[in-house]
Amino acid sequence: MSKVARLRHALPMSPDINAAVADLDKAIADAVDAAKEAGLPQGLIVSLLHGHAHAQTHQMVTNDH
Incomplete structure (x- = not known):
């Protein structure tokens, strides 16, 4: 697992966002x-x-959301 990187958001994410992700x-x-x-x-x-x-x-790259 040494080649696995943990991605983090540039700013701390709210507990609501963390709960939604989980x-x-x-x-x-x-x-x-x-x-x-x-x-x-x-x-x-x-x-x-x-x-x-x-x-x-x-959808993200075409802003069609």
Whole structure:
């Protein structure tokens, strides 16, 4: 793990933001676990997550949110 960098926001984040990030992370992890238990292939799970990440990135760079 020596090549893993911890990213930090330039300014301290509020407890509300930290809680929202933790909730989002847990929801994603729970959804991935449920998908695996339902028998979805791991590649499909990854591709769906990648597609959502790509769409969100597109919205950010085009200011189309």
